[in-house]
Amino acid sequence: MTHFSANSPHARDIASVLHPQTNARKHLDVGPTIMTHADGVYINDDAGNSFLDAGAGLWCASLGYANERLAKVAYEAMKTLGYYQIFRHASHGPAIDLSEKLLSIAPVPMSKVLLQCSGSEANDTAIKLVWYHWQAQGKPEKRKIISRSGSYHGSTCATISLTAKPDYHSGFGLPFDGFLYTDCPNFYRFGLPGETEKEFSQRLADKLEQTILEEGPETVAAFWADPVQGGAGALPPPAGYFEKVQAVLRKYDVLFVADEVICGFGRTGTMWGCETYGIEPDLISCAKALSAAMQPISAVLINDRIFQSLLLQSDRYGAFIHGYTYAGHPVCAAVALETLKIYEEMQLIDQVKSVEPVFLKEIGALCDHPMVGNFTGCGLIGGIEIVKDKESRTDWPASVGLGGRLDAAARRNGLILRIVGNRIAFSPPLIITAEEIRELARRLRKTLDEVHADVKAL
Ligand SMILES: Cc1ncc(COP(=O)(O)O)c(C=O)c1O
Structure with a gap:
């Protein structure tokens, strides 16, 4: 069991907050990730980690997380x-x-x-x-x-x-x-x-x-x-x-x-x-x-x-x-x-249209990865299909716990992913730049490489 000192925000969270879409029993062990502040498409936690948020929170933080x-x-x-x-x-x-x-x-x-x-x-x-x-x-x-x-x-x-x-x-x-x-x-x-x-x-x-x-x-x-x-x-x-x-x-x-x-x-x-x-x-x-x-x-x-x-x-x-x-x-x-x-x-539609080709190209390029079967997207939304075998389009067995592995590896690489079943869904803040999209793709490829190295040996 993870130990948190008695008055830490983590212990207080465990003692008081009921989290939606969260395994209540697991939360008693692992506690919360506490977000503190943000900078554009990056969000930071209280442990000093900075994450590129590929999902704009819950598909919503179109302008990032702070706006004077x-x-x-x-x-x-x-x-x-x-x-x-x-x-x-x-x-x-x-x-x-x-x-x-x-x-x-x-x-x-x-x-x-x-x-x-x-x-x-x-x-x-x-x-x-x-x-x-x-x-x-x-x-x-x-x-x-x-x-x-x-x-x-x-x-x-x-x-x-x-x-x-x-x-x-x-x-x-x-x-x-x-x-x-x-x-x-x-x-x-x-x-x-x-x-x-x-x-x-x-x-x-x-x-x-x-x-x-x-x-x-x-x-x-x-x-x-x-x-x-x-x-x-x-x-x-x-x-x-x-x-x-x-x-x-x-x-x-x-x-x-x-x-x-x-x-x-x-x-x-x-x-x-x-x-x-x-x-x-x-x-x-x-x-x-x-x-x-x-x-x-x-x-x-x-x-x-x-x-x-x-x-x-x-x-x-x-x-x-x-x-x-x-x-x-x-x-x-x-x-x-x-x-x-x-x-x-900010001419939002033009902004989205201007980075759309980079988004489609960079995320689409991951289709050469052994774990990625397919990518479909438009504007700044889309998803990749994760498969075990590209030819037969079979999935990794549930016992592999792929979603948890991808999530954990992504966070280690400074990336927050939205994993939905066998797809990774992307909906970054609409202010994302072309270079930030490239960075997202780099972090994602590294994540996929690491997870693949682990699971293919199972
Ligand atoms: C397509 C769609 N409809 C409705 C909702 C519900 O919205 P809310 O969480 O604001 O109640 C969501 C939330 O993610 C959604 O994705």
Whole structure:
């Protein structure tokens, strides 16, 4: 057992903090890594280690981890109006300005913005809005929601049901009924021999159609997808995928909800993943880079069709009975608005586009490594497939504990990786430079070499 002196922050953490996504028993032994400060894309711990963060925290720290300008905006907002709610016709400048701004940059015409506090809340609220819409339209049985295997959409009871990862359901008695999962569009893993990407996309769209028909189109309310599938390891879609999927959804009047929580605000090389992949959603959820992760804020954008349903429901029920105390929080909204201003001033999309070729080349070049089967990416997001054997595309057995080995080796090499199953996912801060991307690739190759040397001898 690791020893920490009684009053050290490590011992106090173990005694007091319950960590999400952490093995509670192991934590008693290993304790926390305590981060202290940051410098651009590098984050430092209290032991003096500096890490290049290949994941921007949780896909969110678009501008790195400290920002004086945003701090000043938060300070001023707190001095002026540190809190007010937007319930029951109340409003304030930051909520109005931010909503207006989001509508002006939306990838398709949208009608209204509902500000929330996290990606989970945004998706949870969007689920309710989908159900509310179909109820308003006199179709209360149209309730089922389809997401894709491997997807992650949040941790509330409903959004974890939408999340198509069995290990996220274990021990909770979830998912709820009425959440269905269709295929993960990973061409490298699930494409058939001789099949082209477009044929693969068509096959998946056909399967989706089959599911809708089997369930009864009159019971299927919405399809949920993040343009680049984060939970599947930052997986860009195969060619033609969203075009074919949308054709099926339109045929059966199934709503498309685009989860832009990680893709929104430049990540894929356009403002929205929807723009990159030609998606025309009815609702959009966004968060994370909306405030450069400096304040907890998210938003749901709804189109006019959904808003018309809301009007009908207000006529029926007297009000839209939904809301969180901190929804549209003025400090968060002011910071988000300033973040969007910063993106414009720094010409964020051009910045991402200018380093995208370096990102694709440098990470793609790792495909010559014996452990790397494949790389797909766009903008500043993507992932590599880790395999035991490239020819057969077989995986390392679970007993090897590859994820833990990669994580530990990467940290020794000054790199924080996001390992998702058999993929390493990349979503570095959007301010990363070409040279920092090269450094990331160098540290990653060293990590892969070291882990390979260990595991091939097993
Ligand atoms: C695609 C996607 N949707 C939703 C969420 C949930 O966001 P939050 O953690 O802010 O609740 C995440 C979080 O990583 C995500 O990646």
